[in-house]
Amino acid sequence: MVRERETPKQQQQVSYTxxxxxxxxxxxxxxxxxxxxxxxxxxxxxxxxxxANLCLxxxxxxxxxxxxxxxxxxxxVKALMAMPAPDFSLCLFLIPERVQMEEQFKTLxxxxxxxxxxxxxxxxxxxxxxxxxxxxxxxxxxxxNAGFEQAIQTYAIHVLSLTxxxxxxxxxxxxxxxxGLSLDKFLEHQxxxxxxxxxxxxxxxxxxxxxxxxxxxxxxxxxxxxxxxLEHIIRIFPILx
Numbered sequence: 020m021v022r023e024r025e026t027p028k029q030q031q032q033v034s035y036t037x038x039x040x041x042x043x044x045x046x047x048x049x050x051x052x053x054x055x056x057x058x059x060x061x062x063x064x065x066x067x068x069x070x071a072n073l074c075l076x077x078x079x080x081x082x083x084x085x086x087x088x089x090x091x092x093x094x095x096v097k098a099l100m101a102m103p104a105p106d107f108s109l110c111l112f113l114i115p116e117r118v119q120m121e122e123q124f125k126t127l128x129x130x131x132x133x134x135x136x137x138x139x140x141x142x143x144x145x146x147x148x149x150x151x152x153x154x155x156x157x158x159x160x161x162x163x164n165a166g167f168e169q170a171i172q173t174y175a176i177h178v179l180s181l182t183x184x185x186x187x188x189x190x191x192x193x194x195x196x197x198x199g200l201s202l203d204k205f206l207e208h209q210x211x212x213x214x215x216x217x218x219x220x221x222x223x224x225x226x227x228x229x230x231x232x233x234x235x236x237x238x239x240x241x242x243x244x245x246x247x248x249l250e251h252i253i254r255i256f257p258i259l260x
Contacts, residue, residue, distance in 0.1 A: 041074045048082050051075070055090050062093055065166045069106050072097070076113035088118065095127045096153065099134065100170035103177060107131045123152045139175050139194040172196070181234040185218070188225040 035043075037057045040050045054075040061067055072094045079086040091114060098106040111119065111128070118124060126149045133142035146153050153167065175194040179186055192198050197205055206227065209215040216228035233240040 143196040
């Protein structure tokens with residue numbers, strides 16, 4: 020039985036992932052639509068690819084007339100969600116200054132600054148005043164929740180855990196923007212699943228004991244001597260003699 024030969028059209032119907040397109044030919048402007056669609060896919064599926072997003076921003080530099088400011092805004096919102104990774108700064112470096120001066124990008128830069136400096140109350144206030152910018156990401160249209168709010172809360176808890184052994188309830192409430200019964204449920208969940216300890220107390224006087232780490236308990240940090248293998252120390256003795 021003779022097998023029919025594939026037509027050129029059939030031969031071209033080979034699917035590549037976006038990651039493969041970026042790896043094979045990152046400077047090909049023909050992949051711009053694929054990368055833009057991939058940004059929207061990251062938003063809807065709550066996935067993330069910094070490499071693909073940086074590739075798209077680089078291509079926009081070569082094809083400025085094809086730049087979608089809506090897509091760029093979504094990239095920056097996703098980068099904010101990746102903190103404490105420096106993704107926001109990496110992306111911003113590839114965005115022209117004239118674009119950064121647009122109001123929505125100036126707001127996102129301010130939000131990034133508040134997060135980097137641990138000014139969480141100001142962050143939540145600014146985000147609430149500019150919901151139309153944050154909610155440029157479709158998955159976030161149910162108010163400041165879904166992936167965005169959870170990502171920022173996780174980052175805030177990360178920052179607090181580097182500083183506090185015990186944290187007053189009002190400080191935590193301000194940092195993660197949760198109060199009242201919602202905060203009670205959150206604390207119960209953290210106590211059951213993340214090792215938090217809730218000290219006796221009620222209301223504003225309650226203290227939350229955070230898990231120990233080498234930052235909030237410096238004595239846990241290994242000294243330089245502890246990290247030097249014994250055989251290296253033995254080699255020093257003849258030199259000292």
